[in-house]
Amino acid sequence: MLLRRRFHALLALLALLSILSTYPLAQAMPATDNPTLASPQTITTAGSSIELVSSLGGDVAVLDVEGSLAYINEGLGLAIIDSSDPAQPSRRSYLQLPDVPLAADVAGTTAYIADSNAGLQIVDVSNPDSPHLLGGYPLPATTLDVQIVGNLAYVLGGLVVGQQAVYVLDIGAPSQPVLRGKYDLSLLPTDFEMEGALAYMVFGNGGLQIVDLSNPASPVLRGSYPFPNNARTVAVNGNRAYVGDSPGTTGQGHLTILDVSNPASPALLGTYNTAAFIPTDLQVAGNLAYLLNSSGTELRIVDVSNPASPALRGQYNPPATMERVRVVNNRAYLTMQRGMEIVDVSDPGSPSLRGSYNPPWYIDQVDSAGSLVYIVSLWGGMHIVDASDLARPRLRGFYPGTIYDLQIAGNLAYLATSSAFQIVDVGNPDAPTLLSSRALEAVNVVVRGSLAYVHTNAGLTIFDVADPSDPTTIGSYGTQFTGIYATGLDVAGDFAYLTSRSCLHVCGGGLEIVDVSDPSNPALRGVYEQYADGVDVVGDRAYIIHDQVDIVDVSNPGQPTLSGTYHTPNFAKALHFHNGRTYIADGWGGGLHIADLITADHLRPRVSFKTLGDAQAVDVEGTIVYLAEGDGGLKIFRVHPELFPSDIFVPIVGKTS
Numbered sequence: 001m002l003l004r005r006r007f008h009a010l011l012a013l014l015a016l017l018s019i020l021s022t023y024p025l026a027q028a029m030p031a032t033d034n035p036t037l038a039s040p041q042t043i044t045t046a047g048s049s050i051e052l053v054s055s056l057g058g059d060v061a062v063l064d065v066e067g068s069l070a071y072i073n074e075g076l077g078l079a080i081i082d083s084s085d086p087a088q089p090s091r092r093s094y095l096q097l098p099d100v101p102l103a104a105d106v107a108g109t110t111a112y113i114a115d116s117n118a119g120l121q122i123v124d125v126s127n128p129d130s131p132h133l134l135g136g137y138p139l140p141a142t143t144l145d146v147q148i149v150g151n152l153a154y155v156l157g158g159l160v161v162g163q164q165a166v167y168v169l170d171i172g173a174p175s176q177p178v179l180r181g182k183y184d185l186s187l188l189p190t191d192f193e194m195e196g197a198l199a200y201m202v203f204g205n206g207g208l209q210i211v212d213l214s215n216p217a218s219p220v221l222r223g224s225y226p227f228p229n230n231a232r233t234v235a236v237n238g239n240r241a242y243v244g245d246s247p248g249t250t251g252q253g254h255l256t257i258l259d260v261s262n263p264a265s266p267a268l269l270g271t272y273n274t275a276a277f278i279p280t281d282l283q284v285a286g287n288l289a290y291l292l293n294s295s296g297t298e299l300r301i302v303d304v305s306n307p308a309s310p311a312l313r314g315q316y317n318p319p320a321t322m323e324r325v326r327v328v329n330n331r332a333y334l335t336m337q338r339g340m341e342i343v344d345v346s347d348p349g350s351p352s353l354r355g356s357y358n359p360p361w362y363i364d365q366v367d368s369a370g371s372l373v374y375i376v377s378l379w380g381g382m383h384i385v386d387a388s389d390l391a392r393p394r395l396r397g398f399y400p401g402t403i404y405d406l407q408i409a410g411n412l413a414y415l416a417t418s419s420a421f422q423i424v425d426v427g428n429p430d431a432p433t434l435l436s437s438r439a440l441e442a443v444n445v446v447v448r449g450s451l452a453y454v455h456t457n458a459g460l461t462i463f464d465v466a467d468p469s470d471p472t473t474i475g476s477y478g479t480q481f482t483g484i485y486a487t488g489l490d491v492a493g494d495f496a497y498l499t500s501r502s503c504l505h506v507c508g509g510g511l512e513i514v515d516v517s518d519p520s521n522p523a524l525r526g527v528y529e530q531y532a533d534g535v536d537v538v539g540d541r542a543y544i545i546h547d548q549v550d551i552v553d554v555s556n557p558g559q560p561t562l563s564g565t566y567h568t569p570n571f572a573k574a575l576h577f578h579n580g581r582t583y584i585a586d587g588w589g590g591g592l593h594i595a596d597l598i599t600a601d602h603l604r605p606r607v608s609f610k611t612l613g614d615a616q617a618v619d620v621e622g623t624i625v626y627l628a629e630g631d632g633g634l635k636i637f638r639v640h641p642e643l644f645p646s647d648i649f650v651p652i653v654g655k656t657s
Contacts, residue, residue, distance in 0.1 A: 438471060582596075
């Protein structure tokens with residue numbers, strides 16, 4: 001089914017795309033402590049040493065809907081959602097793509113995906129439980145949108161002046177697309193839709209242009225219509241074009257209906273004044289136009305059966321800001337960054353919510369215990385994930401709250417939240433239950449035996465948690481720094497290690513080493529003045545994260561000294577030591593980085609798997625690695641250390657085996 005595609009709602013990703021476009025696909029080079037990435041030389045498949053098994057959660061955007069299947073961007077990859085039961089939509093499968101999917105058109109059993117800097121990706125979806133790549137076509141420009149008409153794919157590429165164009169590809173053989181021609185653009189349209197071989201494009205104050213692509217080798221501009229009032233979105237249904245525009249001087253929006261039976265001379269049929277409602281997404285189905293406003297807070301349904309006198313039929317106010325609308329079989333699929341809503345529009349005068357799909361959003365913390373994975377979603381609580389089937393992780397229980405950190409010990413989850421230190425019983429993963437709560441703004445938590453160490457912006461509080469239903473405060477320590485934010489905590493032996501920073505860039509703060517041998521009377525032993533985002537202690541070394549890794553000798557706690565520095569390929573955010581190796585969450589676009597711990601002061605890079613999201617935290621269970629990747633969701637890897645190269649460092653970019 002050919003549905004309308006939207007790329008303007010994704011323009012916020014452009015900064016990310018421009019950064020990611022600089023990454024090499026893969027390369028091999030001599031191992032050094034601080035490797036410098038060079039031009040790609042050889043492509044290494046992910047299956048050789050790191051296998052991306054699956055992903056769950058992250059940013060969401062509907063790309064297309066075919067029947068009861070919604071094809072969405074979830075966690076910067078392709079997920080297929082079954083909405084046969086709209087009250088309980090369920091994920092059928094997930095496929096990681098080379099780059100961020102921005103738009104898609106599903107034709108029959110094939111999905112054609114505009115995959116940002118990776119061009120057009122063509123996916124076989126004949127089995128929704130097991131989609132797989134058939135082929136692709138690289139474009140010289142960022143791929144923003146795609147629409148299929150017959151055996152031709154019309155692909156919008158842009159962002160770079162001189163590369164902005166509608167590319168026409170012959171997809172008669174989906175595994176081997178062939179370029180038939182292109183129509184160069186001096187400006188990037190704000191919206192684009194195909195009707196037959198005609199491309200309808202709106203260019204803000206540049207109005208509407210209609211381009212004939214029936215001869216792809218020689219496209220012709222057939223007609224235009226002026227819109228001095230900022231044309232934002234366009235839909236075409238038969239011989240009518242519908243344009244959402246917004247006069248900048250009055251703040252009033254319109255739905256303008258044009259007769260395009262003669263493309264060379266579009267004629268005005270009617271206008272619907274939307275007042276302060278500024279249409280930014282639009283779809284027409286039958287005699288109804290579905291408009292989403294610029295703030296994403298209202299869906300309007302307009303009857304256009306009489307184009308000279310369009311009339312409001314109904315409206316729906318979603319509980320959160322929506323970015324896109326797709327309408328199929330009397331259902332409107334609305335998406336926001338954090339999920340998808342399914343709205344029944346069979347009665348346009350009374351649209352009603354039928355169900356929603358809301359995977360965990362921005363994931364920034366992770367801990368695991370056996371086959372259960374505990375993840376923290378920014379502003380969205382703790383989700384418990386059953387990963388017994390790694391390829392199909394599924395959500396079990398949920399615990400609400402603004403949670404900054406967690407540690408799992410047995411059947412208990414110890415949570416640092418914005419308002420309290422909490423202990424939650426997770427013995428039943430489907431129904432986590434609060435056991436106790438102690439009011440304070442907790443940032444980090446570490447549990448050792450019957451003691452819980454809680455780091456706040458004010459310092460350290462130590463709780464006796466022998467009775468988890470009634471934790472008691474037994475000691476506290478006030479930080480030596482002023483105006484700082486707590487960022488990290490570890491406890492090793494008789495000492496607690498606290499990290500902090502005072503700002504986002506040029507910062508104060510540092511590492512405080514606190515003697516907790518007497519928990520009732522914690523005492524400062526030493527300070528290392530380097531702002532930091534986290535700390536992990538192994539033996540007599542503290543590994544401090546602040547984009548790089550500082551290795552600090554703490555054998556004399558009163559005089560911590562720098563003994564080494566390790567630079568990851570990107571910007572380190574968190575690390576985890578496991579079996580002589582260091583697993584590092586390497587920030588935005590950096591993914592997973594693994595280094596060998598050669599000596600206490602020497603880390604040697606081994607392999608990286610570059611992903612598309614913002615890697616924030618990492619946990620390891622045997623050969624399984626869980627990466628909290630921010631907008632990229634939870635990434636699940638299987639590592640094969642026996643296949644790690646012995647003398648080269650191999651970065652791998654988002655490619656599954």
